[in-house]
Amino acid sequence: MIHVTAAESDAIRVIEAEEISTRFARGWHCLGLSDGFKDGKPHTINAFGQKLVVFQGEDGKINVLDAYCRHMGGDLSQGTVKGNELACPFHDWRWGGDGRCKQIPYSRRVPLRARTAAWQTADQDGMLFVWNDPEGNPPPPEVMVPKIPGATRDDWTDWVWNKTVVHTNVREVIDNVVDMAHFFYIHHSFPTFFKNVFEGHVATQVMNGKSRPDTARPASSNAPVLTGNSSVASYYGPSFMIDDLTYHYEGFDLESVLINCHYPIDENSFVLMSGIIAQRSDKLPGDAADQMAKTMSKFILSGFDQDVEIWKHKARIDNPLLCEEDGPVYQLRRWYEQFYVDVADIDPEMTARFEHELDTTRPVESWQREVEENIARREKAASS
Structure with a gap:
């Protein structure tokens, strides 16, 4: 048992934030869709x-x-x-x-x-990548971003792409990999399963979720009813995430691939991009799949806007004060550090396999009560 004295518990937690390094991450960075160049x-x-x-x-x-x-x-x-x-x-x-x-x-x-x-550049899956290394070394073959089969197949839509400039350090984006709670409060989704795996140059987030019924927009009468989603999102290096994202509708599943990527302008700003493709099916043939991809893109973009609004006003914090359900923030940052040091200085702990499944029991129970209270409050206001 850990004993905490009254003096220790009353001490004010001081926010620590070291000066941001002007060194930029070693790795492949996407500059956008290659056709634009x-x-x-x-x-x-x-x-x-x-x-x-x-x-x-x-x-x-x-x-x-x-x-x-x-x-x-x-x-x-x-x-x-x-x-x-x-x-x-x-x-x-x-x-x-x-x-x-x-x-x-x-x-x-x-x-x-x-x-x-x-x-050094790579033109792959309709995207242009550039290799950055402060030491000037060529990229090892094993760190190349994996190919996305749907990006080159006729039964998938073309990329729907968005780009925006964000005025903060890129680490704020990476922290989202382990931040389960913000999905409920910022993005109005309802995580029911959440797990992280870090190994080598790859950091993965596995999440299942459903929409919050107290914040969901009313669906049109002919729109499919969304029941939930499943996501396996992996950063391959410091800046390029591939999310195999499945939306579960009544009667069918929609398979999609979401790209979340960025490149730094300087230490205090970066270009944030998203791209999405969706698989065509008998439920969503031809133009219907294209329209769905555009709709999904708007939804993803609104989510980025929600994050950016938080980043615009928050403080940079190197010593976040965490609770039990907050996820492995420090372990993620240790993994991320490997891209900011010389290859010879990479600590084995930065690349060793780390796996953590977050216990969602308490958050789900709390959030379910909040949703029910919000719905009851709204129904009461409507009837009065």
């Missing part, structure tokens, strides 16, 4: 505390370079794609996707050290 023009991306330029050459490969020309500092994102090279708008120096200057039209030769930073 395939128009033969250079595109500006502000990421990892600097300005980048994205362009596709005639060979079809999408390239990412530092945006400023090493000659006289011209902005390459204002330049022109010429063949497989990006021409600087200032003096027409031609830069290849490998970061080397390929030619200078007015010069007999290219200086030996004419090289800029080039970022």
